[in-house]
Amino acid sequence: MLNILITNDDGIRAKGLRTLIEIARPFGNITVVAPQDPMSGMGHAITVSRPLRLNLLKKEENYQEYVCVGTPVDCVKMGLRIPLENQNVDLVLSGINHGSNASSNVIYSGTMGAAIEASIEGVKSIGFSLLDYHHDADFMQAADFMRKIIADVIETQIPRGISLNVNIPKAKKEDIKGIKICTQADAHWVEEYLARKDPWNGDYYWLAGEFVDGNVSEDSDIYALKQNYISIVPVQYDLTAFDMIEKLKHLNL
């Protein structure tokens, strides 16, 4: 039986995690290690200056569930080293995130942080996100597509260092047109800080903003999602900008 580790960044109580567990369970032995609290925006953060906690919540045949006081990346690191110590792990699944991780969102995403961590550790991984921020979003519309992606990834050789960033449009099952392999769109957030006063007249701020698609290319994830396709971007953690190497070598550095 396959050994599958599941995590997310919306926390152990999130509906998206429960849907992913339901979809993944028929594929093998499931170990869930999910954060105690919501961890949106945690990117690839790890906990180094505080101790970590990992507590078993549930154990039954082919299923165990732990809650972790840590980030999504901590969940993957702890999951592989404590409950799954000395075991071969076949797949790490992360999500289903409440909200888009397309385009540059991948950088800030705890969901994708967890998937990327698995790829660094040599385990195949998929991060799933639905373009619906609602806590009660309907994650089952794309369930058949997700089963197909998981089954295909299990059968496919994927090099170490590559994870898959899967984003699902907010659409009814019958309106989802299919799956496209995409590039990361060059879109971005336009942000501002909203200032508030606390009861002692001190300033504090909330980060707010909107995502601007701009003029994205036709091979990008944002473009595919707008056409109601599920987008898959293969993601690597080698950040080297190879194009720049020769250019910089010509500098006077």
Next chain:
Amino acid sequence: MLNILITNDDGIRAKGLRTLIEIARPFGNITVVAPQDPMSGMGHAITVSRPLRLNLLKKEENYQEYVCVGTPVDCVKMGLRIPLENQNVDLVLSGINHGSNASSNVIYSGTMGAAIEASIEGVKSIGFSLLDYHHDADFMQAADFMRKIIADVIETQIPRGISLNVNIPKAKKEDIKGIKICTQADAHWVEEYLARKDPWNGDYYWLAGEFVDGNVSEDSDIYALKQNYISIVPVQYDLTAFDMIEKLKHLNL
């Protein structure tokens, strides 16, 4: 005069930040926005579920210093939008980090998270790290090289989306051989969790481990640093694994 924003991930009291401020001050108007607490390992994390604070600590001619209750990426976002609102910012400097951010450390690094955030926002940026974790490390041995790198970057066209990951060997000034443009080495951490008991017999864990260089290529940062060169890796935030796009298109997805 140039407008320069400085941040770090070791927090506002870190010696490395003070050295970077000292080195950068002759280059222009300096705005420091640094985290209140140490933020090592925060990667590209942003604060979304709690309010942020930004407090002015010091203001004098061509210099202002703020402390931020947030991550290094929050510091860059807030710095550009609050004290430097509506101003053209020429350069973001991050560091000098106490410890290496070479190879895959770039992914976990708050220092580089801040530099990458600047590159997303279209501002030139450099993250500096010294391969010495000591809180009282001697950051001045490489000061002449750092001045040269900053001066050269100011004069150079660098495309949006590219930041520079500069790592400095722990060596005396006279032993540093020069500067090399490098790729991100394919080296990694071998980690374990050390279990402890709290006074109520509850388990908790500390992440521990060592970085294993392995068989790194001669064009990589780790290799250059071992030869006592300063390494510069141009870093991009487009994570698309382009090599994989065609391979995945042939799948049955």
